[in-house]
Amino acid sequence: xxxxxxxxxxxxxxxxxxxxxxxxxxxxxxxxxxxxxxxxxxxxxxxxxxxxxxxxxxxxxxxxxxxxxxxxxxxxxxxxxxxxxxxxxxxxxxxxxxxxxxxxxxxxxxxxxxxxxxxxxxxxxxxxxxxxxxxxxxxxxxxxxxxxxxxxxxxxxxxxxxxxxxxxxxxxxxxxxxxxxxxxxxxxxxxxxxxxxxxxxxxxxxxxxxxxxxxxxxxxxxxxxxxxxxxxxx
Amino acid sequence: xxxxxxxxxxxxxxxxxxxxxxxxxxxxxxxxxxxxxxxxxxxxxxxxxxxxxxxxxxxxxxxxxxxxxxxxxxxxxxxxxxxxxxxxxxxxxxxxxxxxxxxxxxxxxxxxxxxxxxxxxxxxxxxxxxxxxxxxxxxxxxxxxxxxxxxxxxxxxxxxxxxxxxxxxxxxxxxxxxxxxxxxxxxxxxxxxxxxxxxxxxxxxxxxxxxxxxxxxxxxxxxxxxxxxxxxxxxxxxxxxxxxxxxxxxxxxxxxxxxxxxxxxxxxxxxxxxxxxxxxxxxxxxxxxxxxxxxxxxxxxxxxxxxxxxxxxxxxxxxxxxxxxxxxxxxxxxxxxxxxxxxxxxxxxxxxxxxxxxxxxxxxxxxxxxxxxxxxxxxxxxxxxxxxxxxxxxxxxxxxxxxxxxxxxxxxxxxxxxxxxxxxxxxxxxxxxxxxxxxxxxxxxxxxxxxxxxxxxxxxxxxxxxxxxxxxxxxxxxxxxxxxxxxxxxxxxxxxxxxxxxxxxxxxxxxxxxxxxxxxxxxxxxxxxxxxxxxxxxxxxxxxxxxxxxxxxxxxxxxxxxxxxxxxxxxxxxxxxxxxxxxxxxxxxxxxxxxxxxxxxxxxxxxxxxxxxx
Numbered sequence: 001x002x003x004x005x006x007x008x009x010x011x012x013x014x015x016x017x018x019x020x021x022x023x024x025x026x027x028x029x030x031x032x033x034x035x036x037x038x039x040x041x042x043x044x045x046x047x048x049x050x051x052x053x054x055x056x057x058x059x060x061x062x063x064x065x066x067x068x069x070x071x072x073x074x075x076x077x078x079x080x081x082x083x084x085x086x087x088x089x090x091x092x093x094x095x096x097x098x099x100x101x102x103x104x105x106x107x108x109x110x111x112x113x114x115x116x117x118x119x120x121x122x123x124x125x126x127x128x129x130x131x132x133x134x135x136x137x138x139x140x141x142x143x144x145x146x147x148x149x150x151x152x153x154x155x156x157x158x159x160x161x162x163x164x165x166x167x168x169x170x171x172x173x174x175x176x177x178x179x180x181x182x183x184x185x186x187x188x189x190x191x192x193x194x195x196x197x198x199x200x201x202x203x204x205x206x207x208x209x210x211x212x213x214x215x216x217x218x219x220x221x222x223x224x225x226x227x228x229x230x231x232x233x234x
Numbered sequence: 235x236x237x238x239x240x241x242x243x244x245x246x247x248x249x250x251x252x253x254x255x256x257x258x259x260x261x262x263x264x265x266x267x268x269x270x271x272x273x274x275x276x277x278x279x280x281x282x283x284x285x286x287x288x289x290x291x292x293x294x295x296x297x298x299x300x301x302x303x304x305x306x307x308x309x310x311x312x313x314x315x316x317x318x319x320x321x322x323x324x325x326x327x328x329x330x331x332x333x334x335x336x337x338x339x340x341x342x343x344x345x346x347x348x349x350x351x352x353x354x355x356x357x358x359x360x361x362x363x364x365x366x367x368x369x370x371x372x373x374x375x376x377x378x379x380x381x382x383x384x385x386x387x388x389x390x391x392x393x394x395x396x397x398x399x400x401x402x403x404x405x406x407x408x409x410x411x412x413x414x415x416x417x418x419x420x421x422x423x424x425x426x427x428x429x430x431x432x433x434x435x436x437x438x439x440x441x442x443x444x445x446x447x448x449x450x451x452x453x454x455x456x457x458x459x460x461x462x463x464x465x466x467x468x469x470x471x472x473x474x475x476x477x478x479x480x481x482x483x484x485x486x487x488x489x490x491x492x493x494x495x496x497x498x499x500x501x502x503x504x505x506x507x508x509x510x511x512x513x514x515x516x517x518x519x520x521x522x523x524x525x526x527x528x529x530x531x532x533x534x535x536x537x538x539x540x541x542x543x544x545x546x547x548x549x550x551x552x553x554x555x556x557x558x559x560x561x562x563x564x565x566x567x568x569x570x571x572x573x574x575x576x577x578x579x580x581x582x583x584x585x586x587x588x589x590x591x592x593x594x595x596x597x598x599x600x601x602x603x604x605x606x607x608x609x610x611x612x613x614x615x616x617x618x619x620x621x622x623x624x625x626x627x628x629x630x631x632x633x634x635x636x637x638x639x640x641x642x643x644x645x646x647x648x649x650x651x652x653x654x655x656x657x658x659x660x661x662x663x664x665x666x667x668x669x670x671x672x673x674x675x676x677x678x679x680x681x682x683x684x685x686x687x688x689x690x691x692x693x694x695x696x697x698x699x700x701x702x703x704x705x706x707x708x709x710x711x712x713x714x715x716x717x718x719x720x721x722x723x724x725x726x727x728x729x730x731x732x733x734x735x736x737x738x739x740x741x742x743x744x745x746x747x748x749x750x751x752x753x754x755x756x757x758x759x760x761x762x763x764x765x766x767x768x769x770x771x772x773x774x775x776x777x778x779x780x781x782x783x784x785x786x787x788x789x790x791x792x793x794x795x796x797x798x799x800x801x802x803x804x805x806x807x808x809x810x811x812x813x814x815x816x817x818x819x820x821x822x823x824x825x826x827x828x829x830x831x832x833x834x835x836x837x838x839x840x841x842x843x844x845x846x847x848x
Contacts, residue, residue, distance in 0.1 A: 018641030082633040200705025224733030225694025
């Protein structure tokens with residue numbers, strides 16, 4: 001089997017080098033580029049399965065490069081940036097990025113996110129989880145109501161019955177915010193009284209199982225002071 | 235010697251004693267005077283040796299002559315009261331008398347005889363009667379020797395009674411005056427120095443008000459004096475009646491009070507004169523100086539010292555107003571004196587020129603002010619943008635090398651290294667991780683304090699947010715072994731804020747409390763709503779002596795424990811404070827013994843009505 005090929009674009013040669021070694025250790029093939037123009041050149045003559053793209057670069061910055069790539073290709077792009085504001089992340093994701101990692105990053109988290117994106121791109125795209133009424137998909141999450149199964153980027157994840165019910169309810173209504181009382185009444189089928197803590201603890205456990213970095217969740221989000229929701233990602 | 239004398243004369247006790255003595259003396263002399271009046275004692279006894287030489291006697295004779303003549307002229311039946319003298323009066327046709335003519339002539343020693351329009355006098359009479367009557371009118375009037383002797387005796391008795399009282403009054407008054415002079419000399423002085431000391435309270439009163447107050451005791455004394463005089467005149471007994479005694483007691487009382495009031499005010503005024511504050515410290519002066527200050531403030535442009543443009547505006551305004559005033563006045567005068575419309579119009583023309591000048595110049599100044607304002611606004615915006623750019627750039631420049639460090643440390647840890655090198659790599663990994671946290675916190679704080687923190691304001695339930703935070707931190711709480719006792723409101727508490735930032739705030743505060751609490755103690759989270767303000771208090775008992783103030787702990791990088799060994803950036807509380815303020819709350823730290831207390835306040839219900847979950 002041919003190794004997945006990853007393009008790493010960063011004007012800082014040391015960082016690009018570190019990422020290269022990290023990914024090679026994980027068994028990937030890596031091509032490096034030091035600015036947007038070089039990256040575009042590489043893409044012309046090589047088949048690439050994933051791009052890690054720094055935003056602040058000379059000549060052609062990451063966002064412009066990404067827009068040029070998106071004109072012709074649908075490969076996963078992970079943005080890499082020192083900008084850590086929510087607004088920066090939202091901008092990057094809305095312009096077509098599949099993930100957003102802030103510098104300085106945890107190397108293991110980077111590897112996990114790369115793996116997650118590649119799995120979705122290479123495997124989920126054509127098999128599994130598609131065209132079934134009992135299955136619900138949000139990003140890399142695939143929830144099968146009939147079999148009571150959940151896979152994250154293809155990997156099965158074990159959930160308790162309550163956890164599964166909570167997640168099922170939220171995934172079915174992805175994008176909507178629900179209060180702890182609403183979730184409790186739906187899942188426990190009892191009158192909710194002072195349940196905030198109970199629900200929150202369950203939410204946290206689910207996050208630890210499905211999120212790469214539970215501190216910065218991608219799917220299951222707490223809307224502070226209001227409730228909980230599953231982010232609506234396609 | 236001189237100092238001793240000074241110390242003695244300026245002694246407070248001596249002053250008080252003399253003041254009391256003055257009061258007593260004045261009261262005593264006025265009482266004696268009242269007594270004299272009530273007893274109706276004639277002061278003439280002091281100056282005239284013999285009764286028959288006295289003005290009193292003379293008046294009695296004149297009265298007698300007038301009464302008898304009136305009787306004959308107007309045919310009056312009887313003279314009232316019963317005359318003490320003997321008389322015979324006739325107009326040639328009829329006669330009135332209370333003794334026979336021969337009996338009267340027996341007492342020629344005191345005889346007044348009017349016959350043929352001329353007076354004849356006895357040897358002991360007062361020889362200067364100025365009355366003259368009709369030619370055929372004749373009058374004989376005399377006093378018996380017994381009566382005169384008795385009167386002389388009474389005259390001398392009164393004199394022996396009066397003399398000691400008069401002497402006592404005079405000595406009292408003399409001594410009182412001397413004491414008053416002494417008091418005037420020493421008042422306001424102290425034995426220690428030669429300064430003038432004003433007495434608190436008394437000397438705070440305005441001088442003119444003091445003078446006004448002085449009128450009241452004077453008026454009372456005057457009416458008292460009148461009352462006593464009237465009483466005295468209506469009684470002429472030797473013994474005082476009960477009512478007279480009452481009046482005297484009453485007057486003694488008022489005299490004491492009046493004297494004290496007058497004395498105190500007089501001495502206060504004297505002190506002020508000595509301190510040269512009599513005029514300055516008066517209501518009239520205060521009012522006038524206030525008015526003059528007010529008027530002068532119009533012409534005072536020192537407050538525009540550093541603002542030349544506004545200063546010129548202010549001056550121009552002043553010139554315009556006064557010149558216009560002068561013009562209105564002159565136009566009025568011109569019209570009145572010349573009655574010519576043409577001359578009367580001259581000031582109006584001048585006024586028009588003044589108005590033109592005023593508007594034209596002001597317009598220029600306003601333009602300059604606007605330009606300056608615009609420039610400073612742009613300057614400010616530019617510096618604000620530069621500040622934000624600086625934070626972003628520094629952030630990038632710090633994070634990029636840090637990324638390399640962390641990545642290569644990670645790669646290094648995967649190499650096959652000797653044991654000691656592995657330890658070093660672990661330390662590097664640990665410290666670079668901490669550095670990452672510090673840098674991240676530092677930029678959060680920098681953004682927040684520079685006001686460039688993006689906010690996502692929403693209506694949210696503060697109670698829910700605290701419960702969510704506690705649920706999120708459950709593992710941490712369990713691990714610390716410290717329990718949390720919460721007493722939150724029973725109903726949702728809606729505020730308008732940024733939930734993610736507030737989560738950071740509570741996470742930092744509770745995390746701090748867990749880290750620095752004494753084992754076995756509890757953390758209290760209380761919530762109370764008062765006056766549309768929700769107040770959340772997070773209270774814990776510190777495990778170490780808190781020898782810092784609430785201000786110090788909020789300073790950047792200050793850590794509760796002096797040794798900075800444990801993890802964390804030391805910015806937690808600062809971030810909590812800054813985020814709270816940024817998201818519309820108030821943040822306060824209180825330290826009371828071992829109790830560490832953080833108080834957060836938010837306005838309840840924000841600005842709009844609460845809408846449910848989105």
